[in-house]
Amino acid sequence: MALLTLAEAKAQLDLDTTTNDVELQAYIDSLTAVIEHHTGPVQTRTVTETIEGRSSVMCLSSIPAVALISVVPTLTDDGPADLATLVLDAPTGIVRRRSGTFAGMMWTVTYTAGRAAVPPTINLAARILLAHLWRTQYGAARGGGGSDDYNVGDPIPGFGYAIPNRVLELLEPYKLPPGVA
Template sequence: MALLTLAEAKAQLDIESTAHDTELQLYIDSLAAVIESYVGPVEDRQVTELAQAHGGVVCLLNTPVVSVASLTPALSGGTAYTPDLLQVDGPSGVIRLLSGGYLCGGPWTVTYTAGRGGVPPTVKLAALILLQHLWRTQNGAARGGGPADDYSVTEPIPGFGYAVPNRVLQLLEPYKRGPGIG
């Protein structure tokens, strides 16, 4: 699963030739980092992380979580847990024991899939609009189509500067990451 394919990008930009495919692929490949810095993982990926238990649960850093493959003690000894013994809250990345028992100490080695199990249509639309905006700033309005001021960003957005139009952030808002664990 990809955030955008080359064919989707070319359709958005009304590009029919292959002359810009290499450059355009660089733009496509760069979109995920920008989008995911705001909403967390979109494209599914396997993650292995060392985590500590606090309050009887383990909190994962890369959310949302699609599934957990294993939870094992990083040090020798201790009990390993299989997925059928765990309850995972996908949006928050919190792992609990189904038995109601407490996970203690650590470090725990957790192998899991972070992402969304598919790219939500609103996130895909945000990626297409961001692609069009970035393509226009590099290559001019003539190659991106539409009026020159259609993608204007008049105020820098904290953490994003002028690179991400407000319309993209508004589309991503329902998927925005919560505050980090302190």
């Protein structure tokens, strides 16, 4: 599942030939990291991380989380936690233990993070970001529109002029909560 297909990108930029397909694919591939910096994983992937247990709750760092695959104590010979005794709150990435505690142990947690499908708003944000980046490189002559609509004003701290405000506004409903990286 891609944030944006080559066909969608070419339609956004009004490109009809295959002349720029390789370069355009590089642009498409670069969008994922930028978008997911704000939204968390969009494309589904397996994540493995080590978490220090402190109570009957653990917090996963990649959200939204889709499903737990395994929860195994790291420094002991104890077997894996029974997944049937765990409750995953997918949007927040909080794993609760129905009985017992995670405290006092390090846990290796393997889970799936991401979304089942790319929400249309995220797809649109990716299209607008692609058009913006393409235009800043090549101007209106090679696709991306012909107006001055890509003047983004003041840069976003840490991102320069790479992300137009309209993209950030589209991503706002999917924005990660504070403290989630």
